[in-house]
Amino acid sequence: MRAPLLVVMLGLSLAAAACSTEPSASVPAPAPDPITTEEMTALLETSSEPVVLNVWASWCIPCRSEAPMLSRAAATFDDRVRFVGLNVRDGSSDAGSFIAEFFPEAPIEHYADASGAIPIDLGGNRGVPLTYFYAPGGELRHLHRGVIDERTLALQIDEILAG
Numbered sequence: 001m002r003a004p005l006l007v008v009m010l011g012l013s014l015a016a017a018a019c020s021t022e023p024s025a026s027v028p029a030p031a032p033d034p035i036t037t038e039e040m041t042a043l044l045e046t047s048s049e050p051v052v053l054n055v056w057a058s059w060c061i062p063c064r065s066e067a068p069m070l071s072r073a074a075a076t077f078d079d080r081v082r083f084v085g086l087n088v089r090d091g092s093s094d095a096g097s098f099i100a101e102f103f104p105e106a107p108i109e110h111y112a113d114a115s116g117a118i119p120i121d122l123g124g125n126r127g128v129p130l131t132y133f134y135a136p137g138g139e140l141r142h143l144h145r146g147v148i149d150e151r152t153l154a155l156q157i158d159e160i161l162a163g
Contacts, residue, residue, distance in 0.1 A: 029099040031092030032085070032110035037121040040086070040111070045138035049082040050160035052153075054108075055119045055130040057090045058098035062147040063129045067102035069150055073157065074106045081157060083108040088116040088128060133160050 035043075044051055054070055056063040074083035085108050087095040092112065099110055113119075116126055124130045124143060133142040133156045142156050 029096045029104070031096045032087050032099070032112040035086075035111035035113060035118070037118050040113075040118050040122070041138070043084070044134050047082055047134070047138065048136050049080065050136055050157075051082045051084055051132075051134040051138075052157065052160075053084045053086060053122075053132040053134065055086045055088055055124065055128055055132075056098070057088055057128050058094040059090065060128045064098075064102070066129060066147050067098075069148075069153065071103050071106040071108070073153055074103075074108045077157060077161075078107045080161060085110040086118060087112045088119065089114065131156075133157070135160055135163065 044053070052070075052073070054066075056067070070083070070085075074081075077083075083106070085099075085103070087098070087110065090098075090112070095110075095112060103110070119128075119130050120126065122132060123140065124132070124145070127145060129147060131144040131148045131153070132140060133144075135141050141160050144152060144156065
């Protein structure tokens with residue numbers, strides 16, 4: 001008797017899940033918009049808010065470890081700091097899947113640089129992750145190479161907010 005009840009309950013659960021209106025976690029977000037160095041520089045220079053620019057790639061394991069913290073920080077400082085993600089040297093579907101997994105509702109603008117030239121043009125290197133901290137108007141205040149920890153992220157955000 002227990003086996004048929006279990007089968008019925010499992011069937012009902014699957015049917016309910018199939019009828020759900022919530023998006024599936026496996027559905028990728030739209031791919032980030034391509035951007036050039038000139039366009040990124042203009043974005044930074046015309047921003048009236050401080051900018052945290054995080055350079056990431058879906059294949060980068062350290063990027064995966066820092067992504068949840070960046071998502072929370074973007075939500076916390078949404079009204080005071082502009083968060084920008086720059087995907088480099090990646091495929092658009094992989095980038096979209098990464099965004100869907102780690103930044104589904106985070107207030108982060110995402111862009112793509114297939115060549116990986118923008119971070120170098122901004123004073124960084126080809127390594128990921130990189131996190132740039134800009135004052136309003138585009139002045140670079142700090143560049144963090146590698147995985148950023150919560151303390152460093154908070155300190156640098158405080159610095160760019162203080163002016």
